[in-house]
Amino acid sequence: MARKFSFGATRLMRTPSETRVFDEADTLEGLFVTSSRVESDEPISVVGIAESVHEGILVKAKLKTRWHGECVRCLGEASGEIDVSVIELFEQGADPEGETYHFDGDVIDMVEMIRDNVVLELPIAPLCSVNCKGLCQYCGADLNHGRCECDMAPKDPRWQTLETLRHEGSESAGNAD
Ligand SMILES: [Zn+2]
Numbered sequence: 001m002a003r004k005f006s007f008g009a010t011r012l013m014r015t016p017s018e019t020r021v022f023d024e025a026d027t028l029e030g031l032f033v034t035s036s037r038v039e040s041d042e043p044i045s046v047v048g049i050a051e052s053v054h055e056g057i058l059v060k061a062k063l064k065t066r067w068h069g070e071c072v073r074c075l076g077e078a079s080g081e082i083d084v085s086v087i088e089l090f091e092q093g094a095d096p097e098g099e100t101y102h103f104d105g106d107v108i109d110m111v112e113m114i115r116d117n118v119v120l121e122l123p124i125a126p127l128c129s130v131n132c133k134g135l136c137q138y139c140g141a142d143l144n145h146g147r148c149e150c151d152m153a154p155k156d157p158r159w160q161t162l163e164t165l166r167h168e169g170s171e172s173a174g175n176a177d
């Protein structure tokens, strides 16, 4: 069986303007940033066309998959879709500029291209929903499930105690003689 996300380019290289379509779904490991990831069993759909151009092989592809992560506001499950279009040039041999992908022999391997572009789309600060209310900063209750007791007392009681102590302290200091 052929390597995943790869195709032979012999005919493409031999014939200018020759095209080849591809439509593949497979998994990749190690797609993550600190706060979100594509699960290693989550299929990534890669649909597109490769075209033989003067500089090499031009790959136009649509990458689709799902990401999962932890909501930065409520720490609950967050997930969403990645749907990105990419256009990348594959050149034969090493590329001194590093701005294109390169291939040796006659196989175009799109794994690095897919990896780079999917990781760029992963959210740094995922949200379970744009309307997520987050956790109460005082008691930690998930405000998406309703209000908490702290609603009634806007200030943390511990800070109120401290205020009282500070007030009393300054009073007694003023009276000390
Ligand atoms: Zn949330």
Ligand SMILES: [Zn+2]
Binding pocket: 136, 137, 138, 139, 140, 141, 148, 149, 150, 151
């Ligand atoms: Zn609360």
